[in-house]
Amino acid sequence: MKLQLPAFRFERFQRVALIFVAALAAVVSADRIGEAADSWQAGVARVVITPDEPMWLSGYGGRSHASEGKVTDLFARAAAIRDAEGETAVFVSLDLIGVPIKMVREVSGIVEERLKIPRRGLMFACSHTHSGPALDHSLSYMLNMQDADWAQVKAYQKVLNAKVVSVIEAAVADLKPARLSTGSGVSRFASNRRDPKGLGPYDHQVPVLRIETPDGSQLRGVVFGYACHNTVTGDYAWSGDYAGFAQLYLEDRHPGCVAMFHTGCGADQNPLPRRKIELAMKYGRMLATSVDEVLGSEMKPVSGRLTTKFKEVDLEFATLPSKERLAEDAQSSSYFVRNRANFLTRQWDELGHLQKEYPYPVQVWKLGGGVTWVALGGEIVIDYQLRLKKELGEDSTWVTGYANDVMAYIPSERVLEEGGYEGDTSMLYYQKPSKWKTGLEEKIVQAVRELAGKPLK
Numbered sequence: 001m002k003l004q005l006p007a008f009r010f011e012r013f014q015r016v017a018l019i020f021v022a023a024l025a026a027v028v029s030a031d032r033i034g035e036a037a038d039s040w041q042a043g044v045a046r047v048v049i050t051p052d053e054p055m056w057l058s059g060y061g062g063r064s065h066a067s068e069g070k071v072t073d074l075f076a077r078a079a080a081i082r083d084a085e086g087e088t089a090v091f092v093s094l095d096l097i098g099v100p101i102k103m104v105r106e107v108s109g110i111v112e113e114r115l116k117i118p119r120r121g122l123m124f125a126c127s128h129t130h131s132g133p134a135l136d137h138s139l140s141y142m143l144n145m146q147d148a149d150w151a152q153v154k155a156y157q158k159v160l161n162a163k164v165v166s167v168i169e170a171a172v173a174d175l176k177p178a179r180l181s182t183g184s185g186v187s188r189f190a191s192n193r194r195d196p197k198g199l200g201p202y203d204h205q206v207p208v209l210r211i212e213t214p215d216g217s218q219l220r221g222v223v224f225g226y227a228c229h230n231t232v233t234g235d236y237a238w239s240g241d242y243a244g245f246a247q248l249y250l251e252d253r254h255p256g257c258v259a260m261f262h263t264g265c266g267a268d269q270n271p272l273p274r275r276k277i278e279l280a281m282k283y284g285r286m287l288a289t290s291v292d293e294v295l296g297s298e299m300k301p302v303s304g305r306l307t308t309k310f311k312e313v314d315l316e317f318a319t320l321p322s323k324e325r326l327a328e329d330a331q332s333s334s335y336f337v338r339n340r341a342n343f344l345t346r347q348w349d350e351l352g353h354l355q356k357e358y359p360y361p362v363q364v365w366k367l368g369g370g371v372t373w374v375a376l377g378g379e380i381v382i383d384y385q386l387r388l389k390k391e392l393g394e395d396s397t398w399v400t401g402y403a404n405d406v407m408a409y410i411p412s413e414r415v416l417e418e419g420g421y422e423g424d425t426s427m428l429y430y431q432k433p434s435k436w437k438t439g440l441e442e443k444i445v446q447a448v449r450e451l452a453g454k455p456l457k
């Protein structure tokens with residue numbers, strides 16, 4: 001008995017121990033599975049893109065000469081994120097007036113070849129600062145530049161494209177385990193600029209993506225958005241404007257962190273009042289404080305898979321000018337009208353016809369089961385942001401405008417019908433033959449619904 005008892009006890013202990021070990025293993029492996037399913041990697045990087053020498057600034061047609069001095073540096077910043085299955089996306093934030101399609105095509109071609117990240121996995125956003133350099137050729141025909149100025153712009157663009165490639169490569173090289181979480185705050189300085197001023201729709205929400213070390217001890221990156229024109233300053237000094245200040249304040253407050261801004265559908269929103277550098281700093285501080293409040297609050301962990309989708313939809317112009325009309329416009333006393341006529345005449349000569357539609361970029365990323373992140377091209381008005389949030393979920397939808405190509409203003413059907421600058425007259429500065437044809441809002445929204453996996457209406 002004496003021999004049996006311990007044996008029995010040992011056997012029972014063994015069995016209990018085995019059950020315990022098996023249960024522990026099950027718990028550990030369930031944990032690992034959970035961990036693996038949610039294990040994200042992230043990498044961040046930034047590079048200065050301030051031109052080395054004075055050159056033309058973009059954004060205002062009234063400027064008459066090259067830049068003078070600098071208030072802040074301008075940056076290209078990037079955040080790479082990768083889910084447990086290896087799906088990778090890179091968000092790029094640029095302190096620039098726009099995102100020229102030629103740059104996007106060149107950079108994404110190189111990145112696709114070198115890093116095997118497809119076009120759908122790259123999102124190019126900008127702050128739309130009006131105190132950044134002229135680009136090749138987003139909006140630059142509104143500037144009264146001479147041949148030598150254009151040569152300088154093209155040379156800068158070459159350097160810029162290489163820097164954007166390098167910041168994407170650096171962010172991907174920096175990929176390491178990370179904890180991602182999302183949240184949103186509020187900042188109230190944007191105001192609807194269309195008549196009657198201040199009374200139209202707006203969206204003061206500030207979406208925030210937090211990127212930190214797995215234990216939460218170090219904030220590595222923050223991506224945040226706001227739907228408002230970045231047009232407080234308007235002189236001749238390089239400046240990231242309020243968005244530039246917001247990014248720099250956050251990077252200053254959190255050493256080692258890269259802060260990345262994206263503009264929402266703020267084409268009909270202005271920061272008011274404006275035109276003083278102190279106001280740009282003030283709005284930058286307000287925005288950074290709002291982001292900081294979100295960072296310090298309970299945020300929602302990102303878990304699940306990353307999906308990235310991209311497509312182009314053809315948006316039609318309302319009318320096309322005749323050759324006679326272009327010849328007449330080429331003699332106009334307005335250089336805006338002359339520039340557009342010359343641009344369209346060149347297009348006619350090269351293609352044998354005028355483009356009657358434009359390929360418009362629509363992108364949707366899903367960050368796990370939480371956020372649906374929609375990126376739309378052009379200077380797009382607030383109606384899109386409000387409509388998409390309503391249709392796809394107020395708290396789970398982010399909308400970035402000015403993304404992947406800034407080819408013109410993108411009015412909603414309401415704004416198109418009302419006309420004015422955002423609905424019609426701004427098309428001149430983007431060398432577009434006329435305002436958009438009615439029906440564009442539905443086309444864009446349907447494309448988003450399709451990419452977001454929502455049933456088409």
Ligand SMILES: [Zn+2]
Nearest residue numbers: 128229267379
């Ligand atoms: Zn604008």
